[in-house]
Each structure stands twice: as structure tokens, then as C-alpha cells.
């Protein structure tokens with residue numbers, strides 16, 4: 001290890017940005033901004049500032065390594081692309097029949113009925129619509145901090161408050177405190193497993209026991225965007241099969257490499273599906289081309305296995321390289337790694353950008369962090385070299 005790596009290790013130690021540093025008192029945080037909910041963030045948790053976001057948008061095409069949105073660098077699958085092209089001629093028709101067939105395929109796969117599946121243009125659509133369906137009359141929502149904010153921000157934008165429950169020192173959900181936070185005004189509890197932006201998991205048995213109890217009082221929403229990338233990852237879908245008021249959300253943006261094609265789906269009770277369908281016409285947002293690409297991708301096991309293997313290789317390489325450079329990355333089960341940095345977030349993001357590397361930065365409990373998404377091995381090597389250069 002070089003001397004700058006040693007200094008970095010000492011600095012990180014002194015400022016105690018390691019495991020355990022996330023402990024923080026829970027607060028009820030009302031929504032105060034009129035800004036697009038996607039950009040409204042907890043004061044404890046600030047991804048790239050909106051003005052920086054604009055700078056990055058402008059430079060995205062020129063990036064040498066685009067590692068900022070947990071995209072899959074290998075997708076879409078060749079079979080999905082073929083299906084997408086073939087479906088182009090069906091562009092004059094609504095997706096009705098094809099989407100029903102796809103819902104049946106997903107229902108078979110998930111062990112539920114087709115009426116318990118809601119297909120959507122990406123899982124963001126489900127997250128936001130679920131928040132609308134449950135929080136139109138205010139109330140509060142409970143989720144981990146730091147965590148994925150989409151559903152919470154929509155809930156807050158329409159009048160709910162957020163009970164943020166800090167992750168535990170091992171970065172798993174503090175389910176005990178989350179359960180204790182449920183009250184008469186709680187509209188839902190949101191769990192992201194594995195969690196974004198930490199990449200960490202909460203043991204599935206703990207989640208199941210928690211959800212069995214809590215879903216008797218309020219719906220428990222479990223976002224499994226990264227579950228297929230996890231080694232031995234087990235879904236909580238059995239709870240839906242058993243009739244608990246649990247909502248599972250999945251996306252085609254990650255392992256399927258279809259972030260720009262926009263397909264996701266929800267698995268829940270018929271009542272929960274209806275609570276959204278009564279309000280909005282989710283199916284109308286799905287394009288026939290994306291739908292056919294998703295149908296083909298679902299059974300392209302070769303592509304899915306390849307993505308998982310290459311993602312694991314990139315993650316192992318990056319984790320070790322970060323360690324060698326003196327960082328203290330959080331072990332990840334996903335397609336990204338979060339690590340504390342020893343520089344203000346804006347400076348760090350700008351310096352990386354000047355090297356042609358797009359990453360995300362977060363302020364968590366007043367400490368600067370960066371999250372790097374897994375690209376190809378070559379991109380990760382370029383990321384590591386760039387990191388070494390800007391901080392070495």
C-alpha cells in the first residue's frame with residue numbers, strides 16, 4: 001500500500017466514517033421542497049446536487065466510464081434486442097394481449113395468479129403509484145436511512161411525512177425500530193433488499209418474520225431491484241403467496257440490462273393491484289417493443305448468468321482495488337459499491353468527471369461517500385486508475 005493509501009486509512013479512521021458511523025436518531029421529516037421529488041432528499045442523505053446533476057447530464061455521452069446509475073453494461077440481451085426489433089411492426093397496436101400473456105408468465109414464475117401481477121414501465125412507476133395509492137390523505141411512511149428514496153419522496157410530495165430509521169451498524173435494516181415506529185397514521189413500511197445505496201442485505205428470515213407481523217397492521221413494500229444479482233438471494237415473494245399484505249417490486253433495469261427500455265412489475269394481493277389500477281392505467285405506459293424485449297429476456301438464462309458472473313468479477317476486483325488504495329468500501333451484494341471518501345462530495349464528483357468517470361456522491365450523516373456502479377472490467381480498471389490519480 002502506498003503512503004497516500006495509509007494516510008487515507010488514518011483520515012477515515014479519525015473521522016470515524018466506517019461501519020457504525022450511520023447510527024443517528026430517527027426524525028419525522030416533512031416534505032418542504034416544491035422540487036421534483038426525484039431530487040428532494042433527506043438532509044441526512046444527499047446524492048448529487050441538482051446543479052451537478054445537470055453538469056453530468058451534459059457530459060454523459062463523453063464519459064469514458066459511466067458508473068453512476070447502476071446500469072448493466074452488457075445488456076440488453078441479444079434475444080431481447082431481436083424480439084424488440086421484431087415487435088416494432090406491432091407499434092400500431094396497444095399492448096393488451098401481449099401484456100396479459102406476460103403477466104401470466106410472470107405469475108407462473110412467481111407462484112401467484114396473473115391478477116396479482118402489475119406490469120409497469122420500470123419499477124419507479126410502481127414505487128410512485130403505490131405512494132399515490134396509499135398517501136393521498138397524508139399519514140407517514142417508514143423506511144431506512146440511507147435508502148432508496150423514490151417511494152418516500154413521492155409520498156412526501158403529496159403530504160405524507162417520512163419516519164427515517166437509520167440502518168444498523170452492519171448496514172442492515174433496523175427492523176425492531178421500524179416496527180416500533182408503526183402507528184395509526186402509517187401508510188406503509190418500505191424495505192429495499194439489497195439496499196441502495198449501501199449494497200447491503202438484511203437477512204431474509206428476519207425480513208419475513210418482521211413482514212408477517214407488521215403486514216397485519218400496514219402494507220410492507222419490499223423492493224428487490226438487485227435480488228437477481230445476489231449470490232443465493234432469496235425473495236420474500238412467498239409472503240405474497242401466503243396471503244400477507246406484502247408488495248414485492250422487481251425491475252428489468254438491472255440484471256436484464258433494460259434500464260432505457262423501462263419494464264418492471266409488482267407482485268401483491270389482488271386488492272393491492274386493484275388499488276393502483278383503479279387510480280391509473282399503468283399498462284398504457286408500456287411500449288410493445290419493450291414488452292417483447294422483456295418477454296425474451298425473461299428466459300435468456302445464458303445472458304442472465306453471464307451478467308451475474310461478470311458483475312461479481314467486476315465487484316470483487318473493485319472492492320479489492322479500493323482496499324488497496326486505502327479506502328474502506330462496504331461489502332456489496334449488488335452492482336455498486338459505496339465507500340467513504342476524504343474530500344467534499346462536489347469536489348470529488350467534479351474531479352472524477354474531469355477524468356471522464358461518472359460516479360454518484362452522497363452525504364450520509366455529514367460524511368462524504370461515493371457510490372460506484374459496476375461497469376466492464378476495463379471500465380473498473382479505468383475508474384481505479386482515475387481515483388488513484390485524483391487522490392493519490
Ligand SMILES: Cc1ncc(COP(=O)(O)O)c(C=O)c1O
Pocket residue numbers: 069070121122123124125148192196223225226250251252253259263264
Ligand atoms: C432499489 C431501486 N429500486 C428501484 C429502482 C428503479 O428502477 P427502474 O425504475 O429503472 O425499474 C432503482 C434504480 O436504480 C433502485 O436502485
